[in-house]
Amino acid sequence: MEFAINDGPWQLFSDAAALQTSSTSISLKRVHFRWLETSESLDADYDELNNIVRLRNFESISTDGGLWLLPWAMFALRSISPKASICADLPADSTDSDLEDTFRRAGFILHGGKAVFPMATTSFDHQNPETSPNIANALDKLVKTEELCGRSILQEQYQPYVWRHCIKEPTFWGIIRMGAEISKHFDAETVFGQEKRESPLPKEASLRLDTLLRRIHSICDDHMNNQPFADVPQQYRQIYAMAAYERAKLKLLEDKPLAALNILDDGILKGIQFDDRNLSKFASSISKKLLPLPPAINSNRPLESAFPIPDKLQWSVDVKTEVRPSLEAFYKHCVAAGKPMVIKGMVEAFPIFEFFDFDYLNNTHGHRKVPIELGSSYTDDDYSQEIVSIHEYLSKHVFSTTQSTAYLAQHALLDQLNLTDTVPVPDYAAMLPNSEESVADPTMNVFIGPSGTLSPLHCDPRPNFFCQIRGKKFVRLVDRKHVDRVPVDPESMNSNSSIADFENPDYEEFPELVGLETDDIVLEAGDCLFMPERYFHLMRSLTQSISISIWC
Numbered sequence: 001m002e003f004a005i006n007d008g009p010w011q012l013f014s015d016a017a018a019l020q021t022s023s024t025s026i027s028l029k030r031v032h033f034r035w036l037e038t039s040e041s042l043d044a045d046y047d048e049l050n051n052i053v054r055l056r057n058f059e060s061i062s063t064d065g066g067l068w069l070l071p072w073a074m075f076a077l078r079s080i081s082p083k084a085s086i087c088a089d090l091p092a093d094s095t096d097s098d099l100e101d102t103f104r105r106a107g108f109i110l111h112g113g114k115a116v117f118p119m120a121t122t123s124f125d126h127q128n129p130e131t132s133p134n135i136a137n138a139l140d141k142l143v144k145t146e147e148l149c150g151r152s153i154l155q156e157q158y159q160p161y162v163w164r165h166c167i168k169e170p171t172f173w174g175i176i177r178m179g180a181e182i183s184k185h186f187d188a189e190t191v192f193g194q195e196k197r198e199s200p201l202p203k204e205a206s207l208r209l210d211t212l213l214r215r216i217h218s219i220c221d222d223h224m225n226n227q228p229f230a231d232v233p234q235q236y237r238q239i240y241a242m243a244a245y246e247r248a249k250l251k252l253l254e255d256k257p258l259a260a261l262n263i264l265d266d267g268i269l270k271g272i273q274f275d276d277r278n279l280s281k282f283a284s285s286i287s288k289k290l291l292p293l294p295p296a297i298n299s300n301r302p303l304e305s306a307f308p309i310p311d312k313l314q315w316s317v318d319v320k321t322e323v324r325p326s327l328e329a330f331y332k333h334c335v336a337a338g339k340p341m342v343i344k345g346m347v348e349a350f351p352i353f354e355f356f357d358f359d360y361l362n363n364t365h366g367h368r369k370v371p372i373e374l375g376s377s378y379t380d381d382d383y384s385q386e387i388v389s390i391h392e393y394l395s396k397h398v399f400s401t402t403q404s405t406a407y408l409a410q411h412a413l414l415d416q417l418n419l420t421d422t423v424p425v426p427d428y429a430a431m432l433p434n435s436e437e438s439v440a441d442p443t444m445n446v447f448i449g450p451s452g453t454l455s456p457l458h459c460d461p462r463p464n465f466f467c468q469i470r471g472k473k474f475v476r477l478v479d480r481k482h483v484d485r486v487p488v489d490p491e492s493m494n495s496n497s498s499i500a501d502f503e504n505p506d507y508e509e510f511p512e513l514v515g516l517e518t519d520d521i522v523l524e525a526g527d528c529l530f531m532p533e534r535y536f537h538l539m540r541s542l543t544q545s546i547s548i549s550i551w552c
Contacts, residue, residue, distance in 0.1 A: 105180040107154045109142060145188040148285045149249075150278025153179045153242050161275070165235040171216045172235070175242045178209050182249050191252045192289060199253045210250050216243040224270065234272060241271025241279055248282060258367060261286045265369040268416050269387070280418040283368070293366035296358065296394035306451040307542045309474055310503045312520055319477065319519045319529075331431040334530055340477055342521060343428075343528040347467045352414075352422035353526065356546065357470050358394060361448075365417055366391035373407045398450045398544050407453040413446035414548070420444060426465050428530070429552040443551040449541050457486070457538040458497040462551040464531045468523040471545035475529060476502055477519040478536040485512045486536055502538050523547075 100110055108115035116139065145152075153175055156162055166172040185200040199206065220240040224232050244267025251260035264283040273279045320333060321342040334341050347353055368390050375383040386406075388396075397406035414420045425442050443462070447455075457478065466475075478486055487500045487510050500510045507514050522542070523529055531537055 101180060104183070105154070105176055107157060109139065141187070141189070145186075146276075148188045148192055148282070150245075150281040151274055151276050152183065152245065152278070154183060156274045156278075159275070162238065165233075166238055169235055169239060171219060171239050172242075174212065174216065175239065175246060178212060179242075179246050181205070182209065182246055182253075185253060186249050192285060197255070199255070201250070201253050206250055206254060210247060213243045213247045213250070216240075217247075220270075237270065237272040239271075241267045241273050243267070244271060245279055245282065248279075248286075252286070257286050257289050261290070261367055262369060265416070269369070269371065277415060277418060277420075280416055283416075284418045287365060287367060290367055292363050293391045296362045296366075296391065296399050307474075307540065309522060309542065310476070310520075310540065313476075313505065313518050315515055315517050316520055317517055319521050327428065327431055330428045330530075334428070334532065335431050335433075338480060338532050340519065340529060340531045340535060342523070343426075343465075343530060344526065346426060347469070347528050348526045350423055350467070352419060352548075353469060356419075356422075358398070358544065358546070361390050362394050366394075368417065370408055370413065370416075371411060372397070373409050375405065393448075398448065400450075405450065405453060408446070408448040409453075409455065410445045410447065410549070412444065413448075414444050423467075423548060423550070425550065425552065426528070429463075429465070429550075432463055432552055443549075445549050445551075447545070447547040447549070449545055451541055451543050451545075453541045453545070455539040456497055457500070457502040457536050458494075459483075459534045459536045460496075460531070460549075460551065461533060463533050464529075464535075465550040465552065466523075466529045466531065467548045467550065468525055468527045468529075469546040469548060470525050471541065471543040472525075473523045473545050473547060474540040474542055475521045475523060476538040477521070477531070478502070479517050479519070480532065480535055482516045483534065483536065485516055487512065498536065503540070 103110060103115045146155075157176055182201070190197065217240060220236045220243070223236040224240070244263050248260040248263045248267075251257070251263060261283055264279050264286070267273075268279050268283070271279070319340055319342055321344065322329065323343075324345040325333075325341070325343065330341070330343075333339050366389060369387050370390055370393065371385055371387055372393055373383065373385055393406065393408060414423060423444055429442070457476070486498050488495055488497065489499050492499075500506070500513065502518070505513045521529060
């Protein structure tokens with residue numbers, strides 16, 4: 001049975017001479033598929049695989065449709081047995097490299113005339129008699145690669161959250177093809193070894209692949225830059241991250257780990273990673289390979305209070321403070337009554353509290369790129385943003401008095417550094433409304449800054465467990481019963497922020513602030529401030545400071 005494989009999805013790159021290939025016919029003889037964890041098996045030729053595709057409600061693939069049959073058949077087979085490992089026996093007399101490449105693009109591991117489709121590599125049964133030592137070794141290598149680099153597009157292409165957005169994009173199919181070519185040469189254990197080595201990928205091929213991947217980034221950039229970032233269709237951010245992952249592999253093959261790390265950080269900041277946070281995992285492995293940076297300037301000096309605590313306002317009240325309150329006490333005060341609370345004795349138990357300081361950030365992640373805010377605050381005219389390395393930020397801004405104020409604010413740094421598992425969601429989140437969603441999908445952001453950084457009075461859309469990790473921070477709260485008296489500009493992009501200065505209120509300009517109750521707190525390392533949703537708060541760093549917010 002003959003079926004055509006052509007480069008229809010690659011017509012976008014038809015001006016690249018290396019990709020101007022004609023349609024190729026490949027003989028697909030009967031292939032024996034079997035599920036290695038069970039006794040199920042399937043003998044199939046082209047027509048039978050096409051029937052599987054039809055039966056599983058996928059579009060039928062014609063012999064000249066320009067899409068590969070095997071990937072579509074794997075979509076269908078995955079839906080039949082989503083956690084199985086599928087083995088296909090290639091024709092014994094097959095010497096067709098195009099056929100092998102087709103299986104490789106479909107996500108199979110090839111070895112000794114067998115092709116294994118590893119749906120769940122970690123649960124693979126090495127004792128199964130169907131598992132040859134060669135296949136077992138190949139799967140072990142794949143597991144090691146996942147540990148160091150996360151999952152690739154070849155493994156993740158069949159996940160519904162990926163293909164339902166990306167399957168109609170030619171660039172998606174292009175990345176699959178390039179990923180298959182790169183995977184033939186990429187061995188994670190060798191790449192992360194100590195010895196320098198020649199790249200197994202020819203220089204011409206590496207240049208061609210890098211050029212195409214950069215063009216995919218350019219295409220996605222056009223979509224991301226021509227509309228508000230929140231409105232960018234998800235597939236362009238997903239594809240951007242996929243291309244970054246493959247480009248980083250190319251740079252590692254060229255023994256350029258810093259270039260690979262910068263590409264991954266760019267992909268993390270702009271793109272959407274796979275569910276296993278593959279770019280973050282990959283970047284963390286590369287960080288360990290790089291030489292450490294020098295200490296941040298003056299980073300060993302004590303975190304002394306350099307910014308004075310603002311004076312209490314006339315109508316200031318105290319915030320309730322408890323040492324690990326019971327769930328019932330938390331519910332009564334914070335949920336039923338809708339009040340804030342300072343919780344002590346909880347944050348110190350977080351694994352991250354033991355190590356997440358300025359020296360750790362500089363020594364372990366100093367090369368990583370992060371977005372910082374420049375200016376007095378995000379509501380002022382002098383506000384701007386910049387991407388810098390963590391080392392540069394600490395040296396030039398956090399521990400220096402010669403530069404303008406800069407703030408690493410509300411950034412998903414834990415996700416970027418693959419550290420989300422070190423911050424557990426507080427048990428108290430189970431007491432909140434919609435607690436199942438809150439606990440399952442918290443939003444964690446990090447705030448790092450020098451003394452004096454300011455977040456003007458604003459409110460958040462979700463309940464917030466604000467955890468102080470290092471340093472001291474002043475917080476001023478406005479009770480929700482006064483929310484209608486907080487002056488805001490509803491037409492502004494910062495409509496959740498007050499236009500009044502709540503450190504030194506001007507009662508003549510804003511007479512509605514007279515008699516308004518505020519709560520003042522100084523958070524120290526280890527404290528957690530719980531704030532109900534839409535509870536207005538102002539924050540000022542009194543020392544160099546590291547904080548983590550957990551929106552539930």
